[in-house]
Amino acid sequence: MGIGGGVFLGPVLLLIGFASPKNIAGICSAFVLVNSVVGLLSHSLQGRVDLSVLFFLGLVVFAGAQVGSFLGTRKFSPLLLQRIFAFILLAVSLKLGIGISG
Secondary structure (H helix, E strand, O other), X not given: OOOOXXXXXXXXXXXXXXXXXXXHHHHHHHHHHHXXXXXXXXXXXXXXXXXXXXXXXXXXXXXXXXXHHHHHHHHOOHHHXXXXXXXXXHHXXXXXXXXXXX
């Protein structure tokens, strides 16, 4: 599986001024959700999903999404979100640029 394009969607939307950083984060999250569900279904049909960890990981992802949503909408300023986003974008760019992406 590749990266699904989510790494590129956010910066492009931000660059063209499509929406605020908070809205772009939501759009990217929905994009990642759809890609993840499609990937899970595809791998499941091929018998490559370990069902013993699926429920646990689902709970962890759900909890993380709730915490992230709360922090992003109620605690973090738009400037802080921009800085976090820039740091993640820089880290991903370096990882891809150096060629240690996996």
